[in-house]
Amino acid sequence: MKSILYILTISLGLIACQSPNSETTETIATTDTKATASAPVTSIQWIDTVKQFGKIQEGEKIILGFRFKNTGNAPLIIETVNPGCGCTVAERPEAPIAPGGEGEIKAAFDSKGRPGATYKTMEVTCNTEQGRYTLVFEGEVSSKN
Numbered sequence: 001m002k003s004i005l006y007i008l009t010i011s012l013g014l015i016a017c018q019s020p021n022s023e024t025t026e027t028i029a030t031t032d033t034k035a036t037a038s039a040p041v042t043s044i045q046w047i048d049t050v051k052q053f054g055k056i057q058e059g060e061k062i063i064l065g066f067r068f069k070n071t072g073n074a075p076l077i078i079e080t081v082n083p084g085c086g087c088t089v090a091e092r093p094e095a096p097i098a099p100g101g102e103g104e105i106k107a108a109f110d111s112k113g114r115p116g117a118t119y120k121t122m123e124v125t126c127n128t129e130q131g132r133y134t135l136v137f138e139g140e141v142s143s144k145n
């Protein structure tokens with residue numbers, strides 16, 4: 001079984017190396033997503049990357065906004081926003097942000113069953129040179145009891 005997988009892996013590697021369209025192969029190797037692979041690179045200025053929400057009661061739901069500005073010359077595409085856990089739901093702009101335009105990524109946090117100090121992250125992927133950014137929010141969830 002191992003030798004079959006080894007042969008298959010080598011065969012696929014040789015086929016990819018002989019591809020007549022080396023530009024496509026290079027693009028796939030250097031990018032994570034389809035949309036950002038074909039989008040021109042731009043730049044982003046984060047207005048907010050860390051949010052403090054203070055103290056809330058367990059069970060409260062809060063919404064936080066992380067603002068940014070497209071400081072480049074091409075449309076900014078926020079491809080993905082991945083929260084670090086299931087207690088957070090992220091909302092990203094669907095449309096590209098024009099050069100000079102501003103946008104916001106929202107995070108809805110449900111504190112039910114999460115008493116104590118809270119430190120949550122969200123990873124953002126977009127068509128900038130850096131490509132990935134981490135947004136953070138933190139605070140204290142007071143127990144219901």
